[in-house]
Amino acid sequence: MEFLSLLDVTFFLLAGFGALIGIIFGAIPGMTATMAVAVCLPLTYALGLHHGLALLLGLYVGGISGGMVPAVLLNIPGTPSSITTTFDGYPMARKGEGEKALRVCVIASVIGGLISAAVLFLFAPMLADFSIKFSYVEKFLIILLALSVIASLSSSMLVGIFSGVIGIWLSLIGDYSISDGGNGKTRLMADFMEPYLFEGFSLLPVLIGIFGISTILLEAEKGVKSELSHERVKFGKGSGFSLGLFKGRLTNLVRSSFIGTFVGMLPGVGGSAASVLAYTQEKNLARDSSQMGKGAPQGLIASESANNALTGGALIPLLSLGIPGDSTTAVLIGAFTLQGIQVGPLFIPENANTWYIMMTALVFANVVMFFLMFFAIKHIAKVVMVPKHILYPIIVMMCVVGAYAINYGIMFDVWTLLIFGILGYLIQKVGLEVAPLIIGFILGSQAEVYFVKSLESFGTLSIFFTKSPIAVVLWLLILASVAFSIAMSLKNRKRDREEQIG
Amino acid sequence: MTLSKKTLAGLGSAAVMASMTFGAGIAMAQDGQLRGNIRVVIGSTSTGGDTYQNSSIVVDKLAEHLDLNMKVDAVGASSAFRTLDRDARGNTLMIFHDQSYLGHLYGVEGYENIFEKYTIGPTVAINPGNAYLVPKDSPYETLDEVIAAVGDGETVRVAIQPGGVSEIGFSALKNAVSIEHPGQEDNLVAVNTGSQSDKNQQLFDDQVDMIHGSVQANEQYTRLAEDDQKAMRFVWLTARQDTIEQAPEEGLGKTSREQLLEYVEPNVHVTMGDDETFTFDKEFFFLYNKDMDPGIVEQIDEALTEIYEEGEIQETQKNSFFIPNFKPSDEASEYLNEKMSRYEEIIDNIK
Numbered sequence: 001m002e003f004l005s006l007l008d009v010t011f012f013l014l015a016g017f018g019a020l021i022g023i024i025f026g027a028i029p030g031m032t033a034t035m036a037v038a039v040c041l042p043l044t045y046a047l048g049l050h051h052g053l054a055l056l057l058g059l060y061v062g063g064i065s066g067g068m069v070p071a072v073l074l075n076i077p078g079t080p081s082s083i084t085t086t087f088d089g090y091p092m093a094r095k096g097e098g099e100k101a102l103r104v105c106v107i108a109s110v111i112g113g114l115i116s117a118a119v120l121f122l123f124a125p126m127l128a129d130f131s132i133k134f135s136y137v138e139k140f141l142i143i144l145l146a147l148s149v150i151a152s153l154s155s156s157m158l159v160g161i162f163s164g165v166i167g168i169w170l171s172l173i174g175d176y177s178i179s180d181g182g183n184g185k186t187r188l189m190a191d192f193m194e195p196y197l198f199e200g201f202s203l204l205p206v207l208i209g210i211f212g213i214s215t216i217l218l219e220a221e222k223g224v225k226s227e228l229s230h231e232r233v234k235f236g237k238g239s240g241f242s243l244g245l246f247k248g249r250l251t252n253l254v255r256s257s258f259i260g261t262f263v264g265m266l267p268g269v270g271g272s273a274a275s276v277l278a279y280t281q282e283k284n285l286a287r288d289s290s291q292m293g294k295g296a297p298q299g300l301i302a303s304e305s306a307n308n309a310l311t312g313g314a315l316i317p318l319l320s321l322g323i324p325g326d327s328t329t330a331v332l333i334g335a336f337t338l339q340g341i342q343v344g345p346l347f348i349p350e351n352a353n354t355w356y357i358m359m360t361a362l363v364f365a366n367v368v369m370f371f372l373m374f375f376a377i378k379h380i381a382k383v384v385m386v387p388k389h390i391l392y393p394i395i396v397m398m399c400v401v402g403a404y405a406i407n408y409g410i411m412f413d414v415w416t417l418l419i420f421g422i423l424g425y426l427i428q429k430v431g432l433e434v435a436p437l438i439i440g441f442i443l444g445s446q447a448e449v450y451f452v453k454s455l456e457s458f459g460t461l462s463i464f465f466t467k468s469p470i471a472v473v474l475w476l477l478i479l480a481s482v483a484f485s486i487a488m489s490l491k492n493r494k495r496d497r498e499e500q501i502g
Numbered sequence: 503m504t505l506s507k508k509t510l511a512g513l514g515s516a517a518v519m520a521s522m523t524f525g526a527g528i529a530m531a532q533d534g535q536l537r538g539n540i541r542v543v544i545g546s547t548s549t550g551g552d553t554y555q556n557s558s559i560v561v562d563k564l565a566e567h568l569d570l571n572m573k574v575d576a577v578g579a580s581s582a583f584r585t586l587d588r589d590a591r592g593n594t595l596m597i598f599h600d601q602s603y604l605g606h607l608y609g610v611e612g613y614e615n616i617f618e619k620y621t622i623g624p625t626v627a628i629n630p631g632n633a634y635l636v637p638k639d640s641p642y643e644t645l646d647e648v649i650a651a652v653g654d655g656e657t658v659r660v661a662i663q664p665g666g667v668s669e670i671g672f673s674a675l676k677n678a679v680s681i682e683h684p685g686q687e688d689n690l691v692a693v694n695t696g697s698q699s700d701k702n703q704q705l706f707d708d709q710v711d712m713i714h715g716s717v718q719a720n721e722q723y724t725r726l727a728e729d730d731q732k733a734m735r736f737v738w739l740t741a742r743q744d745t746i747e748q749a750p751e752e753g754l755g756k757t758s759r760e761q762l763l764e765y766v767e768p769n770v771h772v773t774m775g776d777d778e779t780f781t782f783d784k785e786f787f788f789l790y791n792k793d794m795d796p797g798i799v800e801q802i803d804e805a806l807t808e809i810y811e812e813g814e815i816q817e818t819q820k821n822s823f824f825i826p827n828f829k830p831s832d833e834a835s836e837y838l839n840e841k842m843s844r845y846e847e848i849i850d851n852i853k
Contacts, residue, residue, distance in 0.1 A: 038549065038576075041549055042558070042573075042574075045558075045562070129731070129732075132702075132703060132706045132731065132732065135703060135706075135707045135709075136703075175611065175612075177696075178610060178663060178664055178665050178666075178696075179547075179578075179663065179696050179697065180696040181663060181664070181694040181695040181696040181700060182694075182696075183664070184610045184611045184612065184664075184665060185611060186611065195584070198580055198611075198612065199578075199580065199581075267699045268697075268699065268700075317699075321699070321702075321732075322719060322722065323697075323698070323699040323702070324550065330548065330549070330550060331549045331550070332550075333548075333549070333550030334548075334549030334550045334554060334555075336550070337549075337550050337551070337552075337554070337555045338555060338558060340821055340822045340823070342718060342721065342722060342754070342755055344719070344720075344721070344722030344723060345722050345723060345726055345730075345732055346722040346725060346726075346755075347722070407577065407581065408543075408575045408577050408581075409585075410581070449696075453695070453700075456693070456694070457693070457704070457707075457709045458709075
């Protein structure tokens, strides 16, 4: 218990302050948890390792959670991992249930965060050993499983799959990077585009463009009359929130938290896949998932518990293998490097105090995040009451600043924002679907790398089926997911036909 | 006394003009000097890697010494080069390592001849940790055994990231096989992977026999028990013996300098022909926009000379397992150019 002597008031203040700043970063469209950690990383020099970690972990937890705010209220995922939060959150906000949606999100987030922290604390080294059983083949199959959600997310399966394929195609523009073991050559573009698109379209500008800017364009088309009239927005006791919303959702909550932790611990699979997978599984396994995508709290529970569970999950390979599990922990590892501390398989046994300190900071940051958000929601949710002619220009400005800042000042990222804003608008006009397209975009390039690497390593397509028992289980899950989507689609078609006859 | 509007306007304009003149004076006095906010872009996107760590140490000292606001941005190689291309004022500088010219030698897109396109700034440090590892239960005990096995017709697969620092050791090894066992070099097979995590994973999956890694990233793996799937063993550090000898005696983690010296020349011999042994020190240096004011080049050279004379930076670098290696711009340019020609030969030999 030597580490207790290392805990002081500053430590807790920094973790709490980190959570607050993280929430703000996460809540501003275009700013992410990764950015928050990157900005504050040099501070760890002055703060020392333990205080520095308290701040950074606070930022991490806050940043991931803060993403829910614009996702629910404005249909803009504050962080890539809160995409699935927009699916049900925004429809709820449009019904005037923004506060209720946010409260569901906050509770799901804190539970997801704490479950993953517990898993991290109890099983980190063991799980790290399990995670290395996932080679290129298994990672490809996990991404394929997440991609299979495209079929069940869409109102029309064919249109959904088509939109998903466009998303994947867009994700492949750029070079096959040598940092992925590729040849560094560009494809799917003309030569003159190379200076701008060498590394392809940047994820975050695409995301906020296609969700945020296109929503604003659609609203602008309707004129400034607000749909969310003041009378219809429910606040405070009348918000409709009660813990009863979680009744019967415990399985969803726990399952999604474990999915989040699990995906987080697989390096290179990425945070967005976690919430997408959790959302798919809820859609496939829930007794009644017909309301998902139209404003169902169960979708929020799945998405938010999974994306916060990422935090603990992504720290597993970081602290047990020295390999970051997601983009934010990839920056976080800098705190150790700057202090000259190695992270690797012996980090936990050799740095017990730091390990306990990190766990304390992680749990504390989750608790602070919960209290800050839960009690501030009433006020935060009032954002939707700001007149749109004032709100939207501010959002556009924040999106532009965020897009410009995300890669440290690349103007093309601002153009990407605009291009995808218009594309998102047009896509919805011609009847294509945004959600499958963006999921295809996020997962497409990873799917490609793991597919190609699997073939390079094993030299045969059959390896995808025969590599390991894990691969077989993943195939079964993929088949179940596809079968479910087809069954749902047939059921919907039958119902539509009956309604037409009726 | 009352002042008319006209008088006020007159006084105001005079004040503005005076301040502008004074301001311009300052600006002129600072010509050829760094000023404002200085951004140091690095050729890596990782803030957990050696480039960021080393750049942070140097830039922090430089900012303190010059009393300027300087910040390291991990933007990655192609972005860093492009950003540097755009700014000749001296507000953007770059720090990178040998990858900057090796990428060009290997023909990687986005890499041009840095000696032609940029001004080479001072070198600041060496990372002596560039290493090759095998699984702990590998049949190959030493690098000599690997070379002998390849010479005997056995296929040995090596996980590398193509086109740079990770590949140069592999190229040298292939070159050595072609010298010692002509015609057998194709038995040494490169498996192109990305990050260190991917390379490790390939080793865990038994998909490769040897990986490129580093003392910093892999030292803990070398201390795992042999029955652990993750356990590895160093077989080669590419650094010069001299370089490792300058590392702190305690080495890194729990591997001492003495132990590390077992894996460098002359204990490990990778021939370049004519009794010459291949070595590779991964060196960090500044790169500047070609049109940047030479006054700034001089200013940084002078500042770093003073910083290195004070001696404190060397301690910080050594504590972080870097070997201080300051060479002013002119010397660095000549030295690195020569270094590039040496490696160009190896790469040409195995083409």
